Amino acid sequence: MTTLRTEALVLRYVEFGESDLIIHLLVPELGKLAAIAKGARRSVKRFPGSLDLFNHVQIQVDRRHRGALARLDHAKLIEPFTGLRVETTRFALGCYLLEILDRLTPEDGVRAEMQRLFRFALSALKALTERNPDERFRTLLQLRALDALGLRPEFSRCVRCGAALATQTIEFSVPEGGVVCDPCSSQSHGLIRVHRGTLRTLERGLDFDWDQLDRLAMATGPLDEAHRLVGRLQRFHLGVELRSEHFVDQLMRSPSGG
Numbered sequence: 001m002t003t004l005r006t007e008a009l010v011l012r013y014v015e016f017g018e019s020d021l022i023i024h025l026l027v028p029e030l031g032k033l034a035a036i037a038k039g040a041r042r043s044v045k046r047f048p049g050s051l052d053l054f055n056h057v058q059i060q061v062d063r064r065h066r067g068a069l070a071r072l073d074h075a076k077l078i079e080p081f082t083g084l085r086v087e088t089t090r091f092a093l094g095c096y097l098l099e100i101l102d103r104l105t106p107e108d109g110v111r112a113e114m115q116r117l118f119r120f121a122l123s124a125l126k127a128l129t130e131r132n133p134d135e136r137f138r139t140l141l142q143l144r145a146l147d148a149l150g151l152r153p154e155f156s157r158c159v160r161c162g163a164a165l166a167t168q169t170i171e172f173s174v175p176e177g178g179v180v181c182d183p184c185s186s187q188s189h190g191l192i193r194v195h196r197g198t199l200r201t202l203e204r205g206l207d208f209d210w211d212q213l214d215r216l217a218m219a220t221g222p223l224d225e226a227h228r229l230v231g232r233l234q235r236f237h238l239g240v241e242l243r244s245e246h247f248v249d250q251l252m253r254s255p256s257g258g
Contacts, residue, residue, distance in 0.1 A: 002063045004029065007078065009121055010055045011102040015041070021051060023072055024102050025059070028118035031109035032102065035061050035070040050075040054084055054094055054125060079122075083129030089251045093133050096244040097124060097145060103238050104149050113150060120148035127210035135252050136218050139227045140205040142234050147206055151237055154178030155199040168196045172229060174236050194229055198222045202230070 004027075011032070012024040021040040025033045040047045050057045056079040063070045084094040101121060109117075124141060131137065146152065157164055159178035171180045171191040179199065185191055205216050218226065235241065 003060065004063060005060050006058075007118070008033070008057050008059045008075075009118065009125075010051060010053055010057065011098045011105075012053070013051055019043075022069075023051060025061075025072075026101055026105060026118060026121055027059075028115040029111055030107065031114040031117070032105040032107050033061070033063075033070060034107075035072040037072040037075070040072075046074050048077065050077040052080070053098060054081040055079070056081070056122060056125075081125045081129055084125065087132070089133055089248075090128055092244060092248050092251050093138060093141065094125060094128055096138075096242065096248050097121075097128075097141060099242045099244050100142070100145050100234070100238070101149075103240075103242070104151075117148045120144065123210060135227060136216070136223055137213065138248065138252060139223070139230050140202075140213060140216070143202060143230045144206060146230075146233060146237065151177065151233075152206065153202075153233060155203040158184055160184040165196070170194055170196055170199065172199075174232050177233070192229060192232070194225060195222065198225045198229070202226055 008025040008027045014022045019041045021037045058076045060074040158181035159176045163181045171185040
């Protein structure tokens with residue numbers, strides 16, 4: 001049995017039995033880790049208000065072997081991201097992000113990649129607490145989550161031959177995760193036509209700091225195009241529609257949402 005003491009982010013929890021919880025955690029050493037917290041619903045000493053969604057915690061967990069359910073022995077709250085709990089759209093979009101991470105994060109992933117993913121998750125939740133999110137922020141959040149998960153799309157060179165693209169309207173292959181040049185696309189079906197300006201903005205959005213995103217101006221047309229493209233990429237990799245997606249869609253369309 002291996003004892004691990006580390007930081008973690010609570011992605012999901014399910015009540016189990018009379019007093020236990022099954023917890024899905026994001027940890028920088030491993031990626032996603034499922035653990036059982038015995039007596040968590042009645043133990044204030046070992047789990048003092050620490051096992052709620054979004055919580056950044058310090059944990060001690062025992063792992064029997066790879067693939068088995070670990071045992072969470074202790075969790076201490078570091079940061080609760082309280083700002084996500086006081087506004088409906090922030091909370092919904094935060095849940096949406098956690099669901100993406102819970103679905104796509106590997107177990108026993110490459111340490112360096114999982115550390116990068118963990119840093120992304122914390123920075124994204126912090127950014128979400130500091131703003132009223134709009135459709136542009138949501139689209140860039142989805143895109144940056146895919147990037148942090150190792151699924152960064154290719155926006156400037158053909159994914160088939162590597163050629164740089166010069167035309168203003170470009171074909172994009174969702175299964176291949178990138179743009180396709182005119183010669184390579186001539187015999188293909190099911191490609192999406194996207195304007196070059198939209199792709200440039202998305203590419204810039206991957207590299208900006210969170211507090212610089214307001215500099216990425218997007219008119220309604222390009223924003224709709226970007227949202228459709230990123231949404232299709234996400235659904236392709238997930239294979240299912242997220243439970244929280246419909247609720248987020250409703251809030252973003254509402255006059256009071258965002």
